[in-house]
Amino acid sequence: MKYIAFLVLALTPHLLASDSANDPQASQPFAPGGFIRLHLGPGGYTIRDTNADAIQVTYTTRRPDDMKKVKVKIQTSASSADVSVSDTPHNNFQATIEIPRHSNLRVRMFAGEVVIDGIEGDKDVEVSAGRIEIKVPRPDEYGRRDASVHAGSIEASAFNISKGGLFRSFTQKGAGKYRLHVHVATGEIDLPGPI
Numbered sequence: 001m002k003y004i005a006f007l008v009l010a011l012t013p014h015l016l017a018s019d020s021a022n023d024p025q026a027s028q029p030f031a032p033g034g035f036i037r038l039h040l041g042p043g044g045y046t047i048r049d050t051n052a053d054a055i056q057v058t059y060t061t062r063r064p065d066d067m068k069k070v071k072v073k074i075q076t077s078a079s080s081a082d083v084s085v086s087d088t089p090h091n092n093f094q095a096t097i098e099i100p101r102h103s104n105l106r107v108r109m110f111a112g113e114v115v116i117d118g119i120e121g122d123k124d125v126e127v128s129a130g131r132i133e134i135k136v137p138r139p140d141e142y143g144r145r146d147a148s149v150h151a152g153s154i155e156a157s158a159f160n161i162s163k164g165g166l167f168r169s170f171t172q173k174g175a176g177k178y179r180l181h182v183h184v185a186t187g188e189i190d191l192p193g194p195i
Contacts, residue, residue: 024067027056028074030081032100039084040109041070043093049101049118055081059095066093122179132182133190145180146171147189158193 030036031053038047050056057072066089073084085095093112099105104122107114111129120141125132136142136158147154147161148169155162161170182189 024060024070024072025056025058026072026074027054028076028081029053030055030076030100031078032102033079034100035080035104035106036099037080037082038097038105038107038109039082039086040095040107040112040114041086041088041093042090042109042111043085043088043095044113045085045095045097045109045115047097047099047105047107047114047116047119049120050098051101052098053100054098055083055100056098057083057085057095058098059085059093061089061094062092063089120178124179124181126181126183127185127187129186130184131188131190132184133192134180134182136180136191137194139176139193140174141176142174142178142180143176144171144173147180147182147191149183149187149189150185152184152187152189154189154191156189156191158191161191 036055055074059070061067069087071086075082083097099119101118102120105119105124107125109127113131114125114127116123116134123134125134139158145159146169147156151166153164154168154170159172163170
């Protein structure tokens with residue numbers, strides 16, 4: 001019986017490595033309530049909450065060869081984490097990043113789409129070209145909130161704002177404890193409120 005258990009443990013890393021060729025993942029334990037900095041290569045990203053005390057990145061590419069080039073690095077300390085996704089292919093790169101529900105976020109990306117759902121905490125998100133969507137089911141949780149585009153549109157139904165064109169922005173101050181900062185140089189910001 002001990003031999004079988006040893007054999008299973010010995011083969012597990014190999015099996016996980018084989019599976020990861022089809023569904024690459026990287027994960028690291030991380031407690032709720034911390035500060036997470038995301039440095040993202042171009043692509044489409046969904047950032048959502050998880051019940052696990054961990055950060056997990058799962059990604060897909062159109063061509064299997066592209067998966068081998070993508071680099072994901074997660075560095076954590078007691079209260080902060082840095083997640084880096086680099087060398088992403090130029091088309092059809094999609095990633096899901098799961099983090100503890102109660103986390104403060106800082107996201108930076110050159111080009112692509114970021115969708116954030118289910119995360120409670122401060123959010124500081126900037127994209128040079130593309131789209132940012134942050135779902136805001138409880139707008140009253142935010143104190144200072146601001147959004148801006150150099151060229152594009154801001155659709156923030158959560159805060160009764162709709163603007164489009166050049167150099168559009170808004171700043172509000174509410175009673176909540178969280179901070180919201182969103183900026184896209186060229187593209188679209190969508191902050192939908194409760195349905």
